[in-house]
Amino acid sequence: MIDVTNLTKTFDGKAVLGGISFRVEEGEVFGFLGPNGAGKTTTIRIILGLLAPTSGTARVWGSDLGREDALRRRVGVLLENNGLFARLSAHDNLRYYAGLYGVSNPGKRIRELLEYVDLAASADEPVGTFSTGMMRKLALARAIIHDPELLFLDEPTSGLDPEAQRLVRDLILELSREQNRTVFLNSHNLNEVQRVCTKVAILNAGRVRAYDSVEHLRASEKAPVYEITVADPATAERASSLVAALDGVRSSSVDGAVLTVSLDEAVGPRVLRELVLAGVDLAEARRVTRSLEDVYLGIVREEGAV
Numbered sequence: 001m002i003d004v005t006n007l008t009k010t011f012d013g014k015a016v017l018g019g020i021s022f023r024v025e026e027g028e029v030f031g032f033l034g035p036n037g038a039g040k041t042t043t044i045r046i047i048l049g050l051l052a053p054t055s056g057t058a059r060v061w062g063s064d065l066g067r068e069d070a071l072r073r074r075v076g077v078l079l080e081n082n083g084l085f086a087r088l089s090a091h092d093n094l095r096y097y098a099g100l101y102g103v104s105n106p107g108k109r110i111r112e113l114l115e116y117v118d119l120a121a122s123a124d125e126p127v128g129t130f131s132t133g134m135m136r137k138l139a140l141a142r143a144i145i146h147d148p149e150l151l152f153l154d155e156p157t158s159g160l161d162p163e164a165q166r167l168v169r170d171l172i173l174e175l176s177r178e179q180n181r182t183v184f185l186n187s188h189n190l191n192e193v194q195r196v197c198t199k200v201a202i203l204n205a206g207r208v209r210a211y212d213s214v215e216h217l218r219a220s221e222k223a224p225v226y227e228i229t230v231a232d233p234a235t236a237e238r239a240s241s242l243v244a245a246l247d248g249v250r251s252s253s254v255d256g257a258v259l260t261v262s263l264d265e266a267v268g269p270r271v272l273r274e275l276v277l278a279g280v281d282l283a284e285a286r287r288v289t290r291s292l293e294d295v296y297l298g299i300v301r302e303e304g305a306v
């Protein structure tokens with residue numbers, strides 16, 4: 001759906017994007033991550049056709065969004081600016097955008113959306129009196145009023161309380177899973193990204209440093225690591241020696257009742273079976289995965305950008 005190839009952008013002789021490439025497929029929730037100043041907003045603005053690249057291409061449905069009005073109508077955008085009119089009520093703001101996009105049966109759609117973002121009770125109040133979070137929720141409703149196939153969200157949950165953040169996460173998941181909508185999410189909230197995104201690109205200093213599924217990135221240790229807790233700490237040393245002698249096990253260390261075992265892919269279940277067969281009672285076993293935050297910090301710190 002989105003195809004970015006060798007994109008570069010230079011501002012006043014300073015290279016902000018150094019040739020980035022990635023793709024976003026239909027139905028994906030794509031997380032676009034990177035530290036402040038990495039070039040995320042610049043990339044989004046180029047994809048939306050608001051800014052011309054220095055070189056390279058950014059295509060949506062194979063075309064340049066800046067040149068295709070009809071395609072832009074299939075896209076929803078929530079950038080830093082909420083795009084709301086302070087003097088108009090929440091309802092009238094949505095009514096305005098519904099008119100702009102030619103939404104059929106706008107009254108019903110507006111009612112549904114205001115209910116959804118929990119603003120029905122404030123529908124007739126001027127938006128200028130809203131809190132930051134209320135405005136952000138209304139802006140989200142505004143961005144999806146025309147039921148776009150592709151939705152760009154730039155920090156959609158900034159300024160939202162935990163309940164509202166949950167609402168936005170649920171909305172993103174519903175759009176993607178139940179309606180096969182595609183979401184391009186730019187966020188510094190890595191916990192949120194880990195929960196909703198299928199794939200991410202991590203941008204740093206104008207280059208894509210990682211581009212993979214969240215699952216792969218989190219598991220991309222050279223060798224999988226299991227943490228095995230034995231029921232009786234007195235059996236831990238024997239269990240560790242036993243495990244270390246098995247084929248496919250690279251190392252095993254003990255800390256109290258916990259064995260940390262590094263092993264080749266797919267050996268984990270066999271290791272657990274051997275322990276049980278040897279009479280070692282297990283209290284817990286889990287494959288250790290890194291959080292997306294660990295992965296992210298590992299990448300940007302390695303680059304010396306934090």
Ligand SMILES: Nc1ncnc2c1ncn2[C@@H]1O[C@H](COP(=O)(O)OP(=O)(O)OP(=O)(O)O)[C@@H](O)[C@H]1O
Nearest residue numbers: 011012016034035036037038039040041042043188
């Ligand atoms: N119009 C412009 N003129 C000159 N420099 C610009 C312009 N727009 C962006 N930049 C520079 O490009 C770099 C990348 O900015 P960009 O806004 O794309 O980063 P970002 O990854 O979105 O950061 P943040 O997370 O802080 O929003 C920054 O150094 C910024 O100062």
